[in-house]
Amino acid sequence: MRGKNNVIKEMLSRINEFNEEINIIELSSVHTADVEKYLLKDILNNNINIISVSGCPITLIPAFYIDYLFNLSLKEDVIILAYSDLLKIPGSTPDITLGKAKDKGANIRVIFSSIDAINIALHNHTKKVVFIASGFETNIGSSVIAIKEAETIGLDNFFIFSLHRNMEGIIRYFLENQNKKIDGLILPGNFSLVMGEEGYDFLNSYELPSVITGFSFLDILSSIEIIVNQKINGTGQLVNNYNLPMPYEGNKIAKGYIKEYFDIDDDFNRALGKVPGSVYRLKKKFDKYNIDKIYPLEEYISKLSIDSSNNEQCEKVMKGAILPLECLCFKKQCTRLNPIGPTMASSEGICFVVSKYT
Amino acid sequence: MCIVMPLKVMEINGTQASGEINGMKKTVRIDLIESLEEGDYILINAGVALSRISKKKAKEIREYIDEMARL
Numbered sequence: 001m002r003g004k005n006n007v008i009k010e011m012l013s014r015i016n017e018f019n020e021e022i023n024i025i026e027l028s029s030v031h032t033a034d035v036e037k038y039l040l041k042d043i044l045n046n047n048i049n050i051i052s053v054s055g056c057p058i059t060l061i062p063a064f065y066i067d068y069l070f071n072l073s074l075k076e077d078v079i080i081l082a083y084s085d086l087l088k089i090p091g092s093t094p095d096i097t098l099g100k101a102k103d104k105g106a107n108i109r110v111i112f113s114s115i116d117a118i119n120i121a122l123h124n125h126t127k128k129v130v131f132i133a134s135g136f137e138t139n140i141g142s143s144v145i146a147i148k149e150a151e152t153i154g155l156d157n158f159f160i161f162s163l164h165r166n167m168e169g170i171i172r173y174f175l176e177n178q179n180k181k182i183d184g185l186i187l188p189g190n191f192s193l194v195m196g197e198e199g200y201d202f203l204n205s206y207e208l209p210s211v212i213t214g215f216s217f218l219d220i221l222s223s224i225e226i227i228v229n230q231k232i233n234g235t236g237q238l239v240n241n242y243n244l245p246m247p248y249e250g251n252k253i254a255k256g257y258i259k260e261y262f263d264i265d266d267d268f269n270r271a272l273g274k275v276p277g278s279v280y281r282l283k284k285k286f287d288k289y290n291i292d293k294i295y296p297l298e299e300y301i302s303k304l305s306i307d308s309s310n311n312e313q314c315e316k317v318m319k320g321a322i323l324p325l326e327c328l329c330f331k332k333q334c335t336r337l338n339p340i341g342p343t344m345a346s347s348e349g350i351c352f353v354v355s356k357y358t
Numbered sequence: 359m360c361i362v363m364p365l366k367v368m369e370i371n372g373t374q375a376s377g378e379i380n381g382m383k384k385t386v387r388i389d390l391i392e393s394l395e396e397g398d399y400i401l402i403n404a405g406v407a408l409s410r411i412s413k414k415k416a417k418e419i420r421e422y423i424d425e426m427a428r429l
Contacts, residue, residue: 030361033426083404113405115387135404141390142406148389190362193401193408216422244401246409253390254408 004218011221016045018228023180024048025320027055027171028188029348030215036357038217048224052350053174054318055188057135057165058085059342059349060269060278064301065163066091069098069132071300072291073106079124080108081117082132088345097345114146121150121158130291134163136170137194140280141254144261147282147289159291162282166264167191168202169278173269175206177319184227185210186220189242196250197240207236214242261286270342271315314341317350324351331355362401362408363423364416370396375407 026032032052035041041050054060066089073080080098087099087110102108107127111117117131133143143160150158167188175182185208187200192212203210209230211223223241230236249255262280269275287293313327324330324343334340336352343349365377365384375394376385388394388407399416400407411419 037426113387115405138408139404141408142387142404145387145389145406190403190408193362215419244409244411244415251390251408253392257390 008218008221011218011225012043015048015221015225015228018232019045019047020231021047022049022183022228022231023051023178024184024186024224024227025051025053025174025178025182026186026220027053027174028186029056029350029353030188031186031213031220032350032353033357034215034217034220036354040217040220044224048228050186050224051178051182051320052323052354053320054271054343054350055170055174056343056346056348056350057163057170058089058346059318060165060170060272061086061089061134061163061342062268062270063090063092063096064268065297066098067096067301068297069161070096070101070106072130072295073098073101073108074104075300076128076295078107078128078130078291078295079120080106080130080132081111081120082108083112083134084110085346085348086132086134088339089342090340090345094340114142115149118146118149118153118155118158121155122153125157128157128159128291128294130159130161132163133160136165136167136191137199137254137258138190140164140258140262141194141251144257147261147286148257150289159289159294160282161291162262162280164262164280165269166278166280167195167199169264169275170269170272171203173272173275173278174320175208177272179321182208183231184208184224186223186227187212189214189219189244192240192242192250193244193246194251194254196246196248197238198249200238203238209236210238212238212240212242214244219243271318311341314343317341317343324354325358327351331358361423362403362419364411364419365400365402365407366413366416367394367396367398367400370394375400 121129209227213223265281266276267279282290316322339345344351367375369376373389375388386402391407401409
């Protein structure tokens with residue numbers, strides 16, 4: 001322990017010798033938690049700015065998709081299955097959540113794995129069972145496994161609603177829409193378990209210090225040091241600082257599944273507007289599993305429009321323009337128990353994470 | 359869901375493997391992993407194994423998760 005503390009102390013000392021302004025983006029709740037828990041902003045000098053943007057894929061779901069699922073669950077004889085955080089995400093108002101639909105009698109259940117959805121469909125063959133497939137590429141293999149199982153068994157009451165997000169599309173948005181110069185990027189490590197270091201190759205064109213980072217405080221601090229050193233040397237390269245041995249190309253089976261079942265497409269993202277190449281849609285040949293083809297979106301929401309959450313402050317937090325503490329509602333009207341926006345509703349949202357440590 | 363959990367594989371049965379997390383038996387899908395053996399450690403997310411890891415790494419990740427949970 002003493003050895004580790006000394007390593008951290010020396011690393012901090014080296015980083016703090018650098019006195020130019022440096023702006024670093026991080027987009028994972030694991031890294032946001034490290035920043036907050038270890039008071040990183042206090043122990044780094046003021047010239048080093050860590051900007052948290054909302055990379056939690058649940059927070060990026062447009063409000064009108066939540067409205068769709070809310071209305072669908074109350075109007076049709078369906079069972080909606082989702083990972084737990086999705087139940088708290090607000091739609092176009094904070095009163096529209098899947099959790100509140102459940103309170104009104106909708107058949108909505110929390111699951112922990114996509115295969116739970118298959119088992120529920122098997123036991124409820126008179127109902128349409130809808131699995132809400134959310135997350136970045138890390139989760140898509142899980143969704144494909146469920147669809148393959150449905151194909152094998154010949155299930156005709158299993159459907160998915162794909163809300164999967166594309167990491168490259170989202171990162172490109174955050175890099176290209178900042179109001180200050182960005183000098184470095186701390187990248188989620190788990191994505192590379194599936195997509196490999198290769199999945200972040202697109203960043204080479206930005207010539208920006210970009211570091212695939214593990215989950216511990218030492219990991220994030222060493223990544224910051226790598227970024228500072230690259231800035232000093234005038235280089236801008238992708239570095240793998242995630243200390244898990246994995247093939248450069250990632251998980252070939254998972255990548256093959258993603259390619260076989262999904263297409264990358266443009267779509268709306270909450271607070272960000274329409275972002276090119278930011279989502280995954282189930283390929284046309286799997287339309288029979290796509291709930292949107294059975295119950296079209298436009299029949300269950302009042303208008304298909306660009307998402308405006310009517311919450312400017314929430315949008316600013318999501319884009320990294322303001323800190324959660326600078327939002328007037330933070331921990332007052334908007335709390336973990338009664339969230340207003342998605343970044344407080346999701347347990348991996350910036351506001352939720354920051355509120356735990358402040 | 360960002361969280362990955364380490365699991366020691368105790369039993370393999372076709373596309374499923376089972377092990378223990380926090381004293382509870384856990385069954386996961388291993389469709390995405392090539393050639394897995396009993397005694398291997400895997401990283402799981404949403405009920406699916408994403409990668410094989412070393413015992414040492416599994417312990418480190420476990421300790422980190424426990425530390426974060428204590429806050």
